Amino acid sequence: MSFIQPRTMPGVMELLPLEQVAFQRMLDTIRRNYERFGFLPVETPVMEFTKVLLTKSGGETERQVYLVHHSGSLKQDEKPELALRFDLTVPLARYVAEHERKLNFPFRRYQIQRVYRGERAQRGRFREFYQCDIDVIGKDKLDLYYDAEIPAVIYNLFRELNFGKFTIHMNHRKLLAGFFAYLGIEEAEQQMLVLREVDKIDKRGREKVMETLLAEPFSLSSATVEKLMQFLETGNGRSNSETLAALREWDIQEPRWLEGLSELEQVFHQLARLDVPDDYLRLNLAIARGLDYYTGMVYETLLDDHLKLGSVCSGGRYENLAGHYTKSKLPGVGISIGASRLFFQLMDAGLVNLGQNIVKVLVTQMDDSLADDYLQITAALRAGGINTLLHVEGGKFQKQLKAADRAGIRFALIMGGSEKEQGVVTVKDLSKGEQHQFARDAMVEGINGLING
RNA sequence: GAGGGUGUAGCUCAGUGGUAGAGCUCCGGAUUGUGGCUCCGGUGGUCGAGGGUUCAAUCCCCUUCACUCUCCCCA
Structure with missing residues (x-):
């Protein structure tokens, strides 16, 4: 062929x-x-x-x-x-x-x-x-x-x-x-x-x-x-x-x-x-x-x-x-x-900034048993006006972060067992290497604050 | 429309008359919740196409196609 x-x-x-x-x-x-x-x-x-x-x-x-x-x-x-x-x-x-x-x-x-x-x-x-x-x-x-x-x-x-x-x-x-x-x-x-x-x-x-x-x-x-x-x-x-x-x-x-x-x-x-x-x-x-x-x-x-x-x-x-x-x-x-x-x-001439994706947040899948939470979080972020992608493929956590980084997605939302227990989410700013924690019901405001701040 | 240049891996390019390499990329790995750096391994090329010379062509010759640059003109 x-x-x-x-x-x-x-x-x-x-x-x-x-x-x-x-x-x-x-x-x-x-x-x-x-x-x-x-x-x-x-x-x-x-x-x-x-x-x-x-x-x-x-x-x-x-x-x-x-x-x-x-x-x-x-x-x-x-x-x-x-x-x-x-x-x-x-x-x-x-x-x-x-x-x-x-x-x-x-x-x-x-x-x-x-x-x-x-x-x-x-x-x-x-x-x-x-x-x-x-x-x-x-x-x-x-x-x-x-x-x-x-x-x-x-x-x-x-x-x-x-x-x-x-x-x-x-x-x-x-x-x-x-x-x-x-x-x-x-x-x-x-x-x-x-x-x-x-x-x-x-x-x-x-x-x-x-x-x-x-x-x-x-x-x-x-x-x-x-x-x-x-x-x-x-x-x-x-x-x-x-x-x-x-x-x-x-x-x-x-x-x-x-x-x-x-x-x-x-x-x-x-x-x-x-x-x-x-x-x-x-x-x-x-x-x-x-x-x-x-x-x-x-x-x-x-x-x-x-x-x-x-x-x-x-x-x-x-x-x-x-x-x-x-x-x-x-x-x-x-x-x-x-x-x-x-x-x-x-x-x-190298004057165009190609690093920024319109997708702002990648919701990572740290723990398969929390899949339903990831779906809800994704929906909540989108409802809050934040361009969000869910990494349904899961896989090694490292690779998920790498995927976000390569795609130019600035924030990775992380929630594993410990966050789940505390009712919070971790948001990692890949451009700065900083991490923030927000209560589940305050995450939209929190992330918007990071985007605009 | 006129005149040059170049075709080898996804990209940038080496290389030799005995069917090929580097760097980057990509994929995988370096104790199972943290990317960019580093290290290791791997995938990947009928060497643009057709013909000729030769025992043998990616390399030499011819043809062709493609791309590209300058002039022209413009954004």
């Missing part, structure tokens, strides 16, 4: 139970913070009509879309009617356009679901992964306040996620566009290419990037490159307010520049009022976040002690969410956390 090799397709993240517990915790924290800021949950189907998904078509995304058909449906040479979503923004656009009349604007939604991309397998890169998005969508216009609120969400969320110090890097697309126009680089396409090059400074080094920009196909003048670098490095060694002041000194009259600069000033002003400490924020003129549809503020969040992970949360402002589906103009601002990649990388 030959077996089929049990394996998953590459590019999916399948976890062991305790890892899953840790991952779930992370998602819970994200959800809790999103809700605290008044975002409402939305879920959309994994599949959408291909027509709906591939509106903007072309380029990288289309190449990565999984098309779907069921076994009876496929007519040869016909593009399947359905496809798997590759992000949550396009489904959101469809959702908002479809339910426009029933939604309250500004519409705030959060969405934590999996998306699918036909990626080449690579470390930390998935074909199926979680995105945790929030967006605020306005009708016709959307107050700049929301652009400030976004970093406030990030700040509160990542504080609670507790991955150490982090920095929210911010930039403004209009400021960039204005500056490029000032440099004489008018075409958006060309700006994108230059920005992409600039984005590689960390990887390739400043000199290399400058060389590239001077050479074909960019062929920028050395004066232009000089100015560009000077601009991009404005924030280096400066506080955010100093950077803003330094930008003012350029004295550029390009309208987009002025608008971007003024918006940045307002956003930083409001962020201070929202109690987001300035050292968690950084006006970084060099970040440009790929996605072309951003038109205003852009955000990237980096963990200070793990810069290699890259941005763990990014997003920005866009002019019109659902132009393909409705006449209404729907500007928005939002962010996305790639939870699967983030979790995977944190696990890789």
Whole structure:
């Protein structure tokens, strides 16, 4: 008998139970913070009509879309009617356009679901992964306040996620566009290419990037490159307010520049009022976040002690969410956390605590003649809201403790003949090696005290 | 889409032209009511698959599959 090799397709993240517990915790924290800021949950189907998904078509995304058909449906040479979503923004656009009349604007939604991309397998890169998005969508216009609120969400969320110090890097697309126009680089396409090059400074080094920009196909003048670098490095060694002041000194009259600069000033002003400490924020003129549809503020969040992970949360402002589906103009601002990649990388870096089981107590079986008591104790603990497991298999007591320890169960409840006589139970805290005794009728309170204390 | 790398035990990897080892894991034990440490013992591999050279291939050659990395792009 030959077996089929049990394996998953590459590019999916399948976890062991305790890892899953840790991952779930992370998602819970994200959800809790999103809700605290008044975002409402939305879920959309994994599949959408291909027509709906591939509106903007072309380029990288289309190449990565999984098309779907069921076994009876496929007519040869016909593009399947359905496809798997590759992000949550396009489904959101469809959702908002479809339910426009029933939604309250500004519409705030959060969405934590999996998306699918036909990626080449690579470390930390998935074909199926979680995105945790929030967006605020306005009708016709959307107050700049929301652009400030976004970093406030990030700040509160990542504080609670507790991955150490982090920095929210911010930039403004209009400021960039204005500056490029000032440099004489008018075409958006060309700006994108230059920005992409600039984005590689960390990887390739400043000199290399400058060389590239001077050479074909960019062929920028050395004066232009000089100015560009000077601009991009404005924030280096400066506080955010100093950077803003330094930008003012350029004295550029390009309208987009002025608008971007003024918006940045307002956003930083409001962020201070929202109690987001300035050292968690950084006006970084060099970040440009790929996605072309951003038109205003852009955000990237980096963990200070793990810069290699890259941005763990990014997003920005866009002019019109659902132009393909409705006449209404729907500007928005939002962010996305790639939870699967983030979790995977944190696990890789040893930053995920995998020791904690959601099961808190293992009721051990010291004495077979007390089996009925163990059943009652187990039921009582569960009734008291404590996640409890009964080690019905019994066996050597040592092995029972070992089983609890290995499973990451913190407490072992022990009751042998002597406890039975005294009407008490012994609770061993395996994480500390301490033992406590509680009266049978006070054990729930006692254990809860240990869990919370 | 372009270019590299690697396939030997559950995991991480050694190794030799004469059909294989280590560490970790796992299982059992070290006086029968106390885990993690230590010690002892044990399970476990058609050496990715197919073909070729050879008396003989895990090792050499060819093919293939799988995995993986970089670029691209992104979460």
